[in-house]
Amino acid sequence: MTTTEAAPGVIGQRLLRREDPALLTGEAKFTNDMHVPGALHLAVLRSPYAHARIVSVDVSAALDLPGVRAAYTGADLADLWAAPMPCAWPVTDDMKNPAHLPLATTKACYVGDGVACVLADSDAVARDALELIDVEYEPLAAVTDLEDALADTTVIHDELGTNSSYTWNLLVEEHDGAVDEAFAAATHTVSERYVQQRLIPMAMEPRAVLAMPQPFGGDITLYSSTQVPHILKVMTAITLGIPEHQVRVVCPSVGGGFGSKLNVYAEELLCMALSRKRGVPVRWNEERGENTMATTHGRGQIQHIELAADEQGKLTAIRVRLLADMGAYLQLVTPGVPLLGAFLYAGVYELPKAYDFSCTSVFTTMTPTDAYRGAGRPEATYAIERAMDALAAEVGVDPLELRRRNFIPTASYPYEAFSGLTYDSGDHDAAATMAAEMIGYDELRARQATQNVDGAAKRLGVGVSTYFEMCGLAPSRVLASLNYGAGGWEAATVRVLPTAKVQVVTGTSPHGQGHETSWAMIAAEKLGISPDDIDVLHSDTAISPLGLDTYGSRSLPVGGVAIAMACDKVIDKAAQIAAHQLEANVDDLEYVGGAFTVKGSPDRSLPLAAIAFEAFTAHNLPDDLEPNLEAQVTYDPPNFSWPFGTHMCVVEVDVETGEIEVLKYVAIDDCGKQINPLIVDGQVHGGVVQGLAQALYEEAVYDTDGNLTTASLAEYLVPAASDVPSITTGHTVTPSPTNQLGVKGVGEAGTIAAAPAVINAVVDALSGLGVRDISMPASPLKVWNAINSARTATDQPGGTP
């Protein structure tokens, strides 16, 4: 049998997202919208100290408040936990991981660490009751500086004896000493230090949890605003000692996650454990301020990167030293986040086997860090793209030209990189050329020459970022080599109902990505029917029992491909039925436009609808063929997928005030074949804004006592629509050869590319004044300070160069 693609296909159309009407009209139901009579409300008392011994906790006054049903200290609940809270990524065998319980028992290790909790008839009463709990603390020194943490002056987890969690190395050398030799022989070297500030993911919907025990038999359903229902099912079962088959996890609509809902949180465990203990539903709803400290943060690294290059500026070796902030405890994948970038510090450039990467991670008395959009890869991209600009200045060539000299040549794809990983496909020059044309690169350089003169009030800057993303978080065997605690496969079921309507069941768990629309488009294209006849089911472990959820730009290149494969299986089975009914040989059939036809005899044809009904009645099926038309696939991809592209940014800096205005932003992203270009643009827009936010606005600031001073949206500056430029998107299309759809992920690309493009532009604007670097976020204050210190340095010839 041959399958021909119906033209024009569904894939590639800019279909509006079917998810949106409910979301935009407020009809969508989130966890906290669920009305459950008799549910008790949980509130968690959080430590006001960054680091303190818990001397005593007295909940008696809280218990006296009318409406309060129970109050517990950490010690009261200690025996409810079959295991500490999970960390699924022990990156080294000797990684240090302190026991982490949902409520602290002896010590609070960050501002926001839970120390006691209340169950009450309403959220308001529960929160009032928190004020009546009396905790005696013995405050200890806060540890908020990574280098101080490393020095172990104050050790946070006494039982570990050190604040260092692990050191992980990746040394790739052609021969021993190759890196040192390359640096010694290099014509040009640069040595840079960058800081990845901590970020607060700030999903539109804070977290929310509802645990509903069944009255008999021990089953429990957990509703949670999470990205990972399947992972939660396994992990809560283990942590609470509940047989896994008795746990069902459901995510109603989820208002964003960005990695911060890729976790197993204390409140999920508390709601489940307490609902079982009391036999009633227990729910918890996170406040915005609480979200800023009780939900994981992102980034938090000090990066040292050194590049060695020959006379032309071609890279000959790279050395990277990271100091990564784990926060107070290791959450689900905390230790692995910096290592997701470990292979990407050479970016899209050719590099001989001379790569020396090492990451040391430390505990601090701040909110635990974990995945945040891009997880490790924005950090890596920032470092290499900023360092490439430094190298361009050192070599004395245009930053775009330096990149072109180093691009992995298109002809060498698939490309085996220094690390042994194979990059699937790429055409970096095409993306860079397109970006340069769309932004008017040469004209901008000319304009700079006339505008950025002595005494100019506003200076113009152009920033370039050419990036690679390693996404998909697969294959399972590679993940095993990184000590990751799970696989990288994804499951899909395609079920043709008797009336030829189709159910697609996916193990991905969308929370803003539009999977319902895109997955229906994939199945529609494969089955030759309308997407309107397809429903996509997800995010309920009773409906979709197998899956590994949504993060790491994996859903399409793993989960979407699984759906295409399941469609193939369905078509194969349907073909057998069609052949039987048409009295033809399967090989003589073709499947076009939703019908099987005998080649050369257009009148001998059977539509899918007829076959679906035959499969259902089972009155006349081939011998040995099971009734019904359904197929299940679990797909473990052979490689990561490697999206890439070029982003360019134009800024104007007001030299007097330090204000930065982004004049233009062009994003060229190559994610292979696009299922729905409208959704791709949406992902790029959101991603770019998050990267630009890191570059210019956002930072979780702690004072030296370990208090989060940006605990509200008045201080934590998430940019609004009015604060970001209009983004021009463009695409080159280099299909991935590793999957049948030719697709790569695109969820994180914008975030990965944007921050260095913006900062490169700002530094480029001010380079004429002697400014070489500005740390993120580049606030007007920092820009003004940078201009002033560059001026002071040039005014005083004897001063620091």
Next chain:
Amino acid sequence: MIPAAFDYVRAENAEQAISLIGEHGDEAKFLAGGHSLLPLMKLRLAQPTVLIDIGRLTDLSYVRDAGDHIAIGALTRHMDVENSPVLHEHAPLLAHAASHVGDPQVRHRGTIGGSIAHADPASDLPATTLAMGATYVAQGPNGTREIAAADFYEGFLTTALAADEILTEIRVPKMNGAGWSFQKFNRRAQDWAIVGVAAWRSNGDSGVALVNMGSVPILASSVSSALSGGASVADAAEQAAAEADPQPDLNASAEYRVHLAKVLTRRALDAASG
């Protein structure tokens, strides 16, 4: 984000509001647009036990031409100040400054009276009305009195209003074609100013006031004296921070605030002189 428990009463007119606040004393607070008070209550930084809602005193929502000045009812929403044709004609600086308050949602709820009574030095309208030489009208159990804007702001979030007085009206002199400018420096469009400058200039006269340059809105009288003494705009602007006492925060050091005040004052005066 859940305030402590409180009682709620709605006043039907100014007199009733005054008698209610007399009745409940220190524990009570007027609620106008709620856009300063409610955030403080949600963070439990304010815990009044009674809220007296004056938000529906529609007879205090107006913009009127009163001869030599424009009279604005205290309950007039920022959006109505921003869009008032009377203000556009006679006091465009105030209408323009109101358009810079927060975002549209804030401007549809927040009131000019609430903004002035709250007296946040980082707010736009206290400094703007101060620069314009406004007079505020307060009503208490013993009748009404006028308070000059220059005498109104006593300290951080404290004003000359007595506990049992309600602010009823803001009177701004007509600008009679004076040049003006409002400069607001912030990082996000909807934020409070890091530093702001409201300025007007007409013949020998001028008024300049600063947002977020101390514990109260600051009248930069040294700038006006320098100008009337014949100084250039650039030289006068160097005096911008003479009356100020800026504090550092996450967005600005005190030094940077002083610098911004000078730059923005110069830009404002240049625009007002144009």
